[in-house]
Amino acid sequence: MKEIKVFCPATIANISCGFDVLGVALDSVGDEMVIRKTSENGIRITRLEGQNLPMETLQNVAGVAGLALLAASDYSGGFEIEIYKKIKAGSGIGSSAASSTGAVWAMNELLGNPFSKLELVQFAMEGERLASGVSHADNVAPALFGGFTLVRGYEPLDIVPIPSPSELFATVIHPQIEVKTSDSRKILKTKITLADGIKQWGNVGGLVAGLFTNDYDLIGRSLVDYIVEPIRSILIPGFDEVKIAAIEAGALGCGISGSGPSIFALSKGEEKAVKVGNAMREIYQNIGIDYDVHVSKINLDGVRSISS
Amino acid sequence: MKEIKVFCPATIANISCGFDVLGVALDSVGDEMVIRKTSENGIRITRLEGQNLPMETLQNVAGVAGLALLAASDYSGGFEIEIYKKIKAGSGIGSSAASSTGAVWAMNELLGNPFSKLELVQFAMEGERLASGVSHADNVAPALFGGFTLVRGYEPLDIVPIPSPSELFATVIHPQIEVKTSDSRKILKTKITLADGIKQWGNVGGLVAGLFTNDYDLIGRSLVDYIVEPIRSILIPGFDEVKIAAIEAGALGCGISGSGPSIFALSKGEEKAVKVGNAMREIYQNIGIDYDVHVSKINLDGVRSISS
Incomplete structure (x- = not known):
């Protein structure tokens, strides 16, 4: 597989009592991204629609998260990223986390899944660090795991999936x-x-x-x-x-x-x-x-x- | 049924992170009590072995908890209580809660279970108020419900039973x-x-x-x-x-x-x-x-x- 298109869910973090620890992923709100393998090393954002956000790799959360994954992998090639934002930046429903997690999840798929979800959370957290100055996991964890997630702690990172009642x-x-x-x-x-x-x-x-x-x-x-x-x-x-x-x-x-x-x-x-x-x-x-x-x-x- | 003998478990409250909210009941550590219906109204502690504790009804946690139950019931008689303490007072494993809960659980049985477990917790909390000055539920809740219990909050009292893994x-x-x-x-x-x-x-x-x-x-x-x-x-x-x-x-x-x-x-x-x-x-x-x-x-x- 050379290319993959993904849906990247919006997420609610800080669920009332669960400040900094509890988040949940949404199903009908999210971005779309296309990630494509390239022979040259590195990451390029080739398209960014829907929001006015930087396309330079080091200024884009998907770029930074992707670079963290690349640095940990033995893959010698690179990736192109197209981002179709539907989540508004700054709206408080995990816009940056959607881009970061979409990028690393898709890259992991294209590489044959060498990384665990917990490792993907850690790569995506680098995107969060760029976006907010803090490499928190409360949006990227539910975006990657789905459902509700508890970030039990950070030393070491411990993500606990919590089920969601069907209704x-x-x-x-x-x-x-x-x-x-x-x-x-x-x-x-x-x-x-x-x-x-x-x-x-x-x-x-x-x-x-x-x-x-x-x-x-x-x-x-x-x-x-x-x-x-x-x-x-x-x-x-x-x-x-x-x-x-x-x-x-x-x-x-x-x-x-x-x-x-x-x-x-x-x-x-x-x-x-x-x-x-x-x-x-x-x-x-x-x-x-x-x-x-x-x-x-x-x-x-x-x-x-x-x-x- | 005129008389009942009960086992009243010791409990661990304040389970690490769960300060003031999480407790658990033990199976092989606890007191025994005999509760007997009497025709005269009121509560008498007729026997107290194993620990040096007051036998006056208003000075004894089982007496005070029992009186709270009596006051809420339409039963016109009373109860005699025998207490065989095996839990040491002041040891930190719910000695007073064992006596309070044992009393109200047994009385409820003898009266044909007019009260819910949540109501029994509230009666037993009156015993805790006598023992420590605070009518907390973190020991009486697990003593009554068994297993782990979460005292989610007090306004109103909300007890959540939590399962315990078998091993x-x-x-x-x-x-x-x-x-x-x-x-x-x-x-x-x-x-x-x-x-x-x-x-x-x-x-x-x-x-x-x-x-x-x-x-x-x-x-x-x-x-x-x-x-x-x-x-x-x-x-x-x-x-x-x-x-x-x-x-x-x-x-x-x-x-x-x-x-x-x-x-x-x-x-x-x-x-x-x-x-x-x-x-x-x-x-x-x-x-x-x-x-x-x-x-x-x-x-x-x-x-x-x-x-x-």
Whole structure:
């Protein structure tokens, strides 16, 4: 195989209580990429549509992630990359992670799968380091593994796949405002109270248990963030209203996707997820902020090949 | 049925990363109690063997927990309680919780089970309030539900049963020193770093996932406490040495049981758990502190009736 076309899913990281550890992959929102083997060594971005992003290999997350893979492989050739962005950069649903993981997953396929998924996560994390200054795994892990993933820890990197109940759907609304990841990091406090910490890890345990047992109510009760959301949500106009509207429309829970500005909700069943999307939409219509809404089932496979 | 004899299991609370939320019930360590219906209203402790504890109803955790149940029931009679303590008070393996839960579970049986397990937890928590000043559920929940339990939160009380892999065994060593629960609470810091919090809830998620998937290695990797153990362990002479010895002997993980001074380890298989116990024992022999060692499989049922 010389060429492969892949779907690279959008992802929700920082799922409420699971700040920095829990993420999930979406099924109907994502980029497409074509990766092609070349005889000359190195990586070239030959096409980039849909977003205004750098095409120089060292300035592009897919390029940097691909170079990390190349450096670890004994392959003497190189790759060309075409990127068709559908995820908006800076929307908070893993735009950079989609490109990084799509690149390394596709390259691994073209090379006959010499690398494990855990190794691919580590290559893709180099793309994240370029994008945000931090080589975090909370978006690339679900993008590669699919479903929910827990990044248990980094020393060494430990990714734990968590199952997803079959009727769980995600709704994401992206208000078209800019929230810089660096700003949303900066406003976090470096200290939290032990009491809030205990409530938070109680909820992480509850959320993981609810996902294993298909207990939608438990999932809903656990989707609470005592620590980050109260601070970061002030950067997102309309957040509180959107959250109230989502819950009133029947969502199990609602929170900030990644570092925002997108807001996600989880619901039982597609019909509910659509209704939740409509309720969220109404808030931004009233406020007068443009938005995109996505409703998606949970993507259980992660990056996948699609027909060219 | 007029009388019932019950086994009331010892429990390990504060399982490493799961401070204040995760506990587990033991199978071969526990008290026995006999509860008998009486025609006169109220509760009397008629016998208390094995430990020097108050027999006045309002000073005894079983009495207080029983009164909470009585107050919520429409039963016009009362109960006599005999307590045969085998768990040492103050050892950190849920001595008071065993008495409180044994009392309310037995009374509920004698009344034809009018109360749910969750209600029984709430009655038993009144005993915990008497014992420690805090009506916490981390010992009474596993004592009543059996297996591992997560106290997801208190508003409202939310207990989540977590399965236990069949080959998981606990080893507990109780060095005979006194650590007051109030002291071990007092030395905790009220603030923690966000960075430690993230590592802690990553581990809680990993531990719960490991218990659901019988992944002993993941359980072991997750049994890490960045927050409480580093502080509380200074109250327990020999803790670091015991922990090192337990891990070297093959334990999956090792930490402080409850607020100490007991130290627990979890292992795969009984043979390993016994070996771990021997390694722990050696440390206190060398230091010259008396100790008890218990090796137990996980108790999956919680309090249970036994033949009189």
